[in-house]
Amino acid sequence: MNPLDPETFETLLTNCADEPIRFPGAIQPHGLLVTLRGPDLHIQQISANVEALFGVAPAALLDQPLSMLTGPQAAAAVLQASHFIEQVEVPPLELHLQGLTYEGLLHCNNGILILELELKPDETELNHTMAKVRNLSRVLQRLQTGKTLPALYETCVSEIQALTGYDRVLIYRFQEEGHGQVIAEASAPAMELFNGMFFPASDIPEQARELYRTHWLRIIPDAAYEPVQLVPKLRPDTGQALDLSGAVLRSVSPIHCQYMQNMGVLSSMSISLMDGERLWGLISCGHRTPLHVPHELRMACQTIGQVLSLQISALQTLEISRQREAKIDALVHLNSAMEQGPENVFDGLALEPRLLMELTRASGVAIIEDKVLHRYGQCPHPEQIRDLYQWFKQSGDPVFSTHSLSTLYAPAAEYKDVASGLLAMCLPKPVDNAVLWFRSEIKESMPWSGDPKKPLNLERSATGLRLSPRTSFELWKVEVDGICDKWSHGDLFAANDLRRSALENDLSRQVLREQQAVRARDELVAVVSHDLRNPMTIISMLCGMMQKTFSSDGSHASRRITTAIDTMQQATSRMNILLEDLLDTSKIEAGRYTISPQSLDVTQIFEEALSLLTPLATDKGLELTFHSEPDLKIHADPERLFQVLSNLISNAIKFTPAQGTIQVAAITSGDDIVFSVRDSGKGIPAEQLPHIFERYWTAKEGNTSGTGLGLYISQGIIKAHGGLLVAQSTPGQGSEFRFTVPKFA
CATH class of the missing domain: 3.30.450.40 (GAF domain)
Known part of the structure; x- marks a missing residue:
């Protein structure tokens, strides 16, 4: 047969995919199907084999009560069971019809009751x-x-x-x-x-x-059965085909039946x-x-x-x-290396290349920090890594993985022998930065049942060409290249956790730099106030003494000197005011962040949090829900607010056991919006609760899984917005964190 053009083949493939397998309009012949409606169970549709099984024409039963087919006793049993069909799965009914015993299976679909009848096995078969x-x-x-x-x-x-x-x-x-x-x-x-x-x-x-x-x-x-049609073909009440998804007797696709026979x-x-x-x-x-x-x-x-x-x-x-x-010890060690990095967190990682590769079982790793590129193990060339980094950065994913890089990024085909797999993470910084793990190519032979490139055949039918299932299931080996071993859940966890630690360490360095800047400013202010206040006081005193010596009523020269003294006095007063302002500024604690408030839609913020954090909750078996009053708008910095929500929800996920719940909500309170994150976790001991917003508190308590900066930084962000972050907790029952953000006027 001549090959089809791609367009015709795609049309046939679409027709196959769109086959109405839920609405076949027919059943398999090993039973009888009846649809029932109304409190007295009138028959709406019935399979055509009712005449062969019970000697009654289908048309004679339509719109008649079920008892006309089954007799009053069996119909009463079906009616009684139908009362519970919405609440529980009804067990099979034992129905005696025309001297034979049937099993009646009931289910409800789109407002119609469906009864299926199958012959019950005889006593010998039943005992067996x-x-x-x-x-x-x-x-x-x-x-x-x-x-x-x-x-x-x-x-x-x-x-x-x-x-x-x-x-x-x-x-x-x-x-x-x-x-x-x-x-x-x-x-x-x-x-x-x-x-x-x-x-x-x-x-x-x-x-x-x-x-x-x-x-x-x-x-x-x-x-090899012949389908038994339903009578009538369509539902009388809706004019639509009957949905047989839940029917045991549902007739299946003829393509599938042929597939089975081809398989023997x-x-x-x-x-x-x-x-x-x-x-x-x-x-x-x-x-x-x-x-x-x-x-x-x-x-x-x-x-x-x-x-x-x-x-x-x-x-x-x-x-x-x-x-x-299995990754925890390595992650703790790498976190310590990042803390001790001389210039930035990635400097510390660059000192532990072997451990960094072992962390994800990589064959090579590259570390990018602005203009600096470190390569260890088997890696592509530097310019190839830079180009790959730019492609990865455009994806927008902070952590990315693939075990077949060249299928997603064509230039990687040039170096698939050393980098068929990529696991990468980066930090939200203005300079280029990333850690990229590589896995070298593995060539393997995949055993297929038949040629995977020819899973479908063509055959002629009364309506022309149609697709038919393949006929060959013989062993077919396919050589696969350009792939590596898949990254495991543990590998992905390690990359995400390392990124989290890097973020915390990077923020810790920013805080430290800001603290040092504040101290330098305070020292400068102290020097300025000490070195300038005394000369200003002396000048002011001398001006006062000179004003007593010269009179404004004296000679022209005296008046000019008096005017000059007044100007000096005013300038001295101005300098003192400036010094006071500078001293007052030095007393104001430097904000942890410079925020840029704008109008934000709470629903959009929640949707972003849902998409990013739900996989983490789902992996742990937690139920994470978000709720907000409709049309809430706030005046806040989007990045900093999301950072707070992300930190609180991540903590809740971390400290809530499997099958627990985490509820995130936003409600109006006067001119503010109150956000809350409530979990059903293990809670916080009463003696620790007053200290949780202190810097490095978890580190002081011996918790090596974090730096203790998360809640401290979150509190600083909320204070910069004019709000306050507070916590309540009951050990064994869970915790709730609440903070306020101004409502958008």
């Missing part, structure tokens, strides 16, 4: 099923006590295979780049093995992933694996022949998937915590 389900507690205990993720994966696939009898059970993990990898597998001897292989992102389109994210389980007993399986079951609200991966089951798994076993498998999801999240969080703890 329940015997398996009784082992569920043992399986869950194994999952909950697992210590490593690989061990959990193997337990999961082997137990689900034993429960269900599927020929293949595998765990498929989604990668950041969009594709996925099989990371565990339990398969029958004759099955092709996929463990370790990568699959292209197009195998599971985005809208299919969204369904997996919102619904735990999907089953296809026979991929005729039945499947998929269970979602979640990391919080994010779709982490799938438990994917396949069988070479049709296989229907009973509801009880499906729910057992779903429970296994849910427990595995929790364990994955817990162990990943534990691993992140371990990675961070």
Whole structure:
């Protein structure tokens, strides 16, 4: 077949992506679906197979009460269950219809009640099923006590295979780049093995992933089925297609059914694996022949998937915590080196190149401070580093990372052998400054299931060309270059924490320079006042004596001398006034910052804080919320105010245990706006509370994680705005920090 032009191919790809998989207008034939409306449960839509199953034409049941199909007893059971459908997940109903026992599954969607009926297994099969389900507690205990993720994966696939009898059970993990990898597998001897292989992102389109994210389980007993249409096709009440997202019987994309058959399986079951609200991966089951798994076993498998999801999240969080703890000693040492740097904080880092590279497992590091560039290990050339720094600075990210630099920054292809990966951070200073860690290239062969460049095929249909799933799943090895080992959570934490320490140290140096300037000014004022006050006093006294000698009524010469004496007296008085003003100025404590107030929208400030600080809170499992009265405007310096909020919220994140809450609010109080940051953390001991705004207080208390300048500087910023920063705390219950900023007139 002739190749398509790019535009036509993109059109076909878009049509595939837009396939209405949530609104197929049909179900799979292993059950019956009915939609019900109103207090007396009138039938709105019904699947066409009702005639084959119950001997009643679909049209004869439309707009009739459910009892006409099921009889009054079953209809009453459905009605009673429907009263609780909004509050709880209703368990399957046992309904006896025309001498057969059905399981009735109920759920509600967009104001319509959906009832699905599946035949209940006979007594022999049911006993066999329940015997398996009784082992569920043992399986869950194994999952909950697992210590490593690989061990959990193997337990999961082997137990689900034993429960269900599927020929293949595998765990498929989604990668950041969009594709996925099989990371565990339990398969029958004759099955092709996929463990370790990568699959292209197009195998599971985005809208299919969204369904997996919102619904735990999907089953296809026979991929060769003929879809059963709904009657009528559209909802009578809305004229729209029925949303079958939550329906077990939902008919799936014919492309997916063909994909399954190309893969050599005729039945499947998929269970979602979640990391919080994010779709982490799938438990994917396949069988070479049709296989229907009973509801009880499906729910057992779903429970296994849910427990595995929790364990994955817990162990990943534990691993992140371990990675961070492993960096602490190095970060403390580097913080000390920055404190002792002769000219600036980066001078101190330049004295510890080996430790700086070990901190992030980098193969090279470059430090930029204005015109000075330090390079250690394997690094690009100086001019290449300068150009890379300018590109990184334009991104606006204070900390940036990539394990495939040349895909984002084309010039990096010239030096990918030494710098395929980049982790960089900079400080908000007027001069060029940055620390850039490099990782050298690693070449690897990625095993793909089929050619990843040809995940889709073309086939002819009644309406012309259409995309069809790929037919080849043979091992296809792809050599990958221009990449390095991914930067870990611990590496990113280290870069962020080092930047925080550098900021604190840099601000500490600024404060020290300002203190030295104030002392120099005070010394100058003292010298001036001492050296000039006495001569001014003498001149004033002599002028007084001379005024008594000469009279303004005397000769012309006497009058001229008297006028000159008056001028000298006035000049002396002026000099004394200037000296007094200078002495008064010297008594005013120098402001820590020169602020530039302007009209600011509180909502915008909160949105910026939300975007920057929510990832830190989310990583720790904290709930961070912002609330402000509508249309609040303040008169403040945007950078300095954000610095205060950032410091207070970061402290709250730091001292609040996982699953805690942090609430940030702004309300009107007279001519001021009161900001508050409240947390549910461990609180501050009563004996320490009066001292927390003192310089270096945390350092005095032996806390090596910070310099103790954060709250001291924040207090100085708020005082410069005419406000005051105060704190309240109850140990074991949390702390609240409040400050005021003038309202914009």
